[in-house]
Amino acid sequence: MPAILGVGFAVLLLIGTPVAIAIGGASLLSMVLSEGIPLEVGAQRLVAGLRSFPLMAIPLFILAGSLMNDGGITRRLIDFAYAAVGSIRGGLAAVNILTNMIFGGISGSSVADASATGKILIPQMVKRGYTAGFAAALTALASTIAVVIPPSINLIIYGVTAEVSIGSLFFWGLYIGVAFGFVYILTAYVLARIKGYPAEDRVSRRELLRTSKDAVLALMIPVVVLGGIRFGVFTATEGGAVAVLTAVILGGLVYRELTWAKVKKSMNEALMLIAAIMLIIAMAQLYAWALVTGGIPSMVADFVLGISDNPVVILLVINVLFLLIGMVLEGNAAIIIFTPILLPVALAVGIDPVHLGLIIVINLAIGLLTPPVGISLLITTRIAGIPLQESVREAIPWLGVAIALLFAVTYIPLLL
Amino acid sequence: MKRISNLVANTLLFVAGVLITISTVSLLIQVVSRYFFNAPTVWSEELAIFCFVWSTMLAVPVAFLRREHIVIDFAVNALPKGLQRLVNPLTDLICAVTLGVIGFFAVRLLEAADRQSLSGLTMLFKSTIPLSSLYLAIPVGCALSVVLILYRIVAPIPAPDPVAEAITSAETEV
Amino acid sequence: GDGEDGGAAGEEIHWRLGHSYGPESLENRSAERLADNLEKASDGKITVEIFPSSQLGSWEEMQEQMEVGSVDIVIESIGSVERYTDLAGIEGVPFLYEDADHYFETWDSDLGDEIMQAIKEDSGFLLTGAIYRGPRILNSTMPINNLADAEGLKIRVPNQETYIQTWQALGTAPTPLSFNEVFSGLEQGAIEAQENPVNVARFNSFYEVAPYIANTNHLYGSNHFQLWGETYDGWDEETRAMYDEAVDEVSTWSREVALEELDDNVAFLEENGVTFADVDRTEWVEATLDIVDSADPKVQEWVAQIREG
Ligand code: NA
């Protein structure tokens, strides 16, 4: 019943049914209409989506990110970035990007980053002569680095769905994310020269030392968490627990900002985000099952491979497809639904599954900027208090840079 | 009514918070005992998953009550106001039916789960812990969600603006 | 599946078969052969649709789906039903067989049938046929020639008590780790060894980072076509006979292929710089003799019978 999975899902989504229920409802309907599928399997797929050990990294990193905001860790990171790169041309733009890079090493989702850094930096940027549209577009773009730099919820979900090493995905995600960050800083510098955006005053050496000292422990969190995962001290999931622990110790005992009331608030906020994201992930398991028993993946694979068996062409098809998907679909659901469809195609033409995962995740990171559903841009636009078309217009050059980088990541490995 | 729904929501969130804390601690014990004491634990992973599944399924109903689940609303926003007012109860009903069906069939799955043991937890508690104790989280979470969704249809709670919320929450943070 | 009652003459029967092995695996090729056999024997009445690579879920979940009736056949080992019955612990008893011949003799004998019947009664799952997996070996980043060499070795094991106990008894430091992380774990030194049949070392490229294999042969095992017992009992006699015959043919075929491929894999690995070492099994066997004491009494009985040979 592939029709229901496509049309039914789209209709449910468009009338404003929560994404999770649109996915689950369409899947159940398709199971009802197929012969001989007991609906118990629907319930079972839901549990399957929740009881997976690697996926448990997601709630933990969400919780860790929430605790870090409330524990004063985010603010210290911004102060540090300000002292470090504020004095170059377009300094606040660079501060914004660097903060998001560091924050991305702790947090797994862009939504939290866009709101946390945007609230502080967008008003400052506007005050210093940046247009509000530029500030909103830049912050949204910078926040997407968080889904490429590990820990990344999207990479975890891809690793689980495609059965590839999350450690390897994280390893490459780190390099690519950092490279993206530096290219963005460079682009900001060039744009600042063209548009005449200012540099910030150079802070005194003493101030730099003070902010570094203040932030050094906060900066150690990504090092400890990512290093621990990389060197096999703990898995990504256990790394999430370590991140929660370090956030509590740092915010509570060292900075002494994390009170009981704040812990409770952080926890409740994190739980709402966990509920929303995990329900989508779990429901997407029903969808994937219905797709597979409906024979869709092999149908798509045959179709795409019928067009071409050249990896260059296949990768182009995958990129275009995911850029379109990223415009309308939430990233985690997109990965669970489309990975089983496209992975066999990619494997058939010799594309490395780790490479494919990074390509998909970068596509979906770009999707956080593209309307109609570009949640990072929606958030920063609202913070900036401007109409969406203003920030979309300013986002276009950035999207050009991001897509150019995407194609570099896509095709450079083929040349090596 | 409002006070009862708040009490229910806060209770669920409190229990969910405790459970996710146990999950975290259990994983930390797992790392320490494996890496530093060379004595891997077989129960910690299962305990962590167990608490996490229950935690999520207790938070999900609250997210329905507070309309925190992710919605794509650009198409609905383009509708005339009169039509928009009809859409909310309709989507609520779809949510209730979907979760009701899943919850019902989850109950029927309990029998199959009951015959399987959670080997790690069984070892920890020295008595057979069936898988059904974990699966039970699904019907419970679905039933609570249905109740809170129906409550919300009867006593409408305005949908929060997720974007505005993200911003306010960041505001109080910094 | 669609024809869960399977039976009445002329009725179309459609079965779903799921497993967690890749499309090129012997398991998948055996599944395809079974599908062919059944289709031919039934004049196209029985069709089997195959879902490899955990497409329908993990093997635990597929077994559950078998019970509710959305999947008909799952390929997995005996140990996979251990969470339903302690009797399945027979698979995990280390150093039980002298060699492959001893293993085949055991499972071709009446004892093999007796064990499968007992497992069916206790778990509800009927395990039919056999796809031989070969002995499990110790694949490490450093040479292991005897038990002393293995002391403190960080070896990856599945997170199951028997595995952990076995490798602790051998003086190593067993580390539970998900299979997806084994390659990078070996590469970065988080683990120093893994234990699996030799084909796993080849087809997951583990040999590139861990070029030593000790022929510990600590476990022998097969995968089986698993069915939900009540479903099988519900088939009419003709269907059952057709199924049994099709499975028997696949089993005979796959054992031969498995043995050939085992030699082929060893030759491939040797050509690619892997050093194989035979170990004196006596000390390994002695170190792990107590493991069976905590097993189900019936399993202990079977172990005694098998050891007597
Ligand atoms: Na990140």
Ligand code: NA
């Ligand atoms: Na988008």
